Amino acid sequence: MNEFQRDLPLSREPYRDIAARLGVEEETVLTLLRRLQASRIVSRVGPVFTPNRLGVSTLVAAKVPPDRLVEVASLINRCPAVNHNYEREHHYNLWFVVTAPDQAELDRTVAGLEKQTGVSLLVLPMLRDYFIDLGFDMRWPPDDAD
Amino acid sequence: MPIDAASNADLRMRVIREIEGGIPLEPHPYRVIGERLEVSESDVLEVIRHLAGEGAIRRYGIVVRHHELGFRANGMVVWDVPDNRVDEIGRLFGEQRFVTLCYQRPRKLPDWRYNLFTMVHGCEKNAVRENVRVLENLLEGPGFPHEILFSARRFKQRGARYAVAPRLESVTVRGARETPRSEMP
Structure with a gap:
C-alpha cells in the first residue's frame, strides 16, 4: 500500500501492473484491496484532485451553540456540496468544506447555508498550498534514512 | 464517430463523476467505466491522462x-x-x-x-x-x-x-x- 498511494499506472489493467511489480497474482491484489476497503482502511483507489482546479472550494467555520450543534451539522450534511464536516474543540466548533463548479455557485451555497442554519459563517478559502502530497507514510514512525 | 476525448467537456465531467469516488476494483476498471458511459476504455483513459497532465490530479492511487x-x-x-x-x-x-x-x-x-x-x-x-x-x-x-x-x-x-x-x-x-x-x- 505504501508504494501505490501515488503513481498508480494509468494503464488498462492497473491491478495486474501492481501485481507484476510485487511478484504476486492480480487476483491477490484485488482481493486484498477489496478486503481493506471493506474494513475501511482503504477509502478508494483513484485520483486525489488538486484543490481549486476542477472547481472551487473553501473551508468554512462556525460558532454553533453546543445545544444546536447536531442539528446544524445535520443541516449542513444534507447539502451535497459539503464534503468534510467536523466538530473541533474550539469556540469555532464546526468546520466543513464546500465545493462548487465556480465562485458564484460557491457564494450562493454558503449564503444558503447561513440562511438555513441562522449561524454566521467564517469563510476561509485556501490562498496558497504549501503541501506536496506524496500519500501517507505507513512505516511509522518513519525512519529518516531516505 | 471519432471523439476527441480530452477536449470533450461533457465526457470529461462524466468521467470525473465516475472516478472521484474511486475506480472499480475489477481487472479492467476503465472498461467498466466506459461501458457505463458508452465510450471506449481508451477514451476513459485518455480523459484521465489529460487531467493528470494538466495538473488537475494531485496524486493517483490508493487513498487510505x-x-x-x-x-x-x-x-x-x-x-x-x-x-x-x-x-x-x-x-x-x-x-x-x-x-x-x-x-x-x-x-x-x-x-x-x-x-x-x-x-x-x-x-x-x-x-x-x-x-x-x-x-x-x-x-x-x-x-x-x-x-x-x-x-x-x-x-x-x-x-x-x-x-x-x-x-x-x-x-x-x-x-x-x-x-x-x-x-x-
Whole structure:
C-alpha cells in the first residue's frame, strides 16, 4: 500500500501492473484491496484532485451553540456540496468544506447555508498550498534514512 | 464517430463523476467505466491522462484513512505568522512528514487572526502536541501565536465531489459518543 498511494499506472489493467511489480497474482491484489476497503482502511483507489482546479472550494467555520450543534451539522450534511464536516474543540466548533463548479455557485451555497442554519459563517478559502502530497507514510514512525 | 476525448467537456465531467469516488476494483476498471458511459476504455483513459497532465490530479492511487490505520488524533493547528514570512514558514512546515495539509488562508479580523493552517497527525493527542513543538522549534526566535483544534465528532468525510449535479445521498449524523476521528486531505 505504501508504494501505490501515488503513481498508480494509468494503464488498462492497473491491478495486474501492481501485481507484476510485487511478484504476486492480480487476483491477490484485488482481493486484498477489496478486503481493506471493506474494513475501511482503504477509502478508494483513484485520483486525489488538486484543490481549486476542477472547481472551487473553501473551508468554512462556525460558532454553533453546543445545544444546536447536531442539528446544524445535520443541516449542513444534507447539502451535497459539503464534503468534510467536523466538530473541533474550539469556540469555532464546526468546520466543513464546500465545493462548487465556480465562485458564484460557491457564494450562493454558503449564503444558503447561513440562511438555513441562522449561524454566521467564517469563510476561509485556501490562498496558497504549501503541501506536496506524496500519500501517507505507513512505516511509522518513519525512519529518516531516505 | 471519432471523439476527441480530452477536449470533450461533457465526457470529461462524466468521467470525473465516475472516478472521484474511486475506480472499480475489477481487472479492467476503465472498461467498466466506459461501458457505463458508452465510450471506449481508451477514451476513459485518455480523459484521465489529460487531467493528470494538466495538473488537475494531485496524486493517483490508493487513498487510505488515517484514523483506521491507528492515527486517531489529528489537530488542525492554526498560526498567526507575519505576512512577509508566511511562504517561507508554510513551505518549511509543509515538508514535515507528520503534516498532511499546509495552507495559507485569509485572516478575518477581528474574529480570526490566523493565516497559516497545518494538519498535524499523531496516534494520540500528546503525540500531536509533541509534533507541534517540533514545528515551533524549526523557527528561530520567540515563536508565533497558534492554537491546536482537535477533532471531536466527524459528521461527514468523503473526497471532494467536483462533478455537477451531484447524486443525492443520505448522511446520518453520528452519535455524541463518537471517538475522535482523523481526516483525509
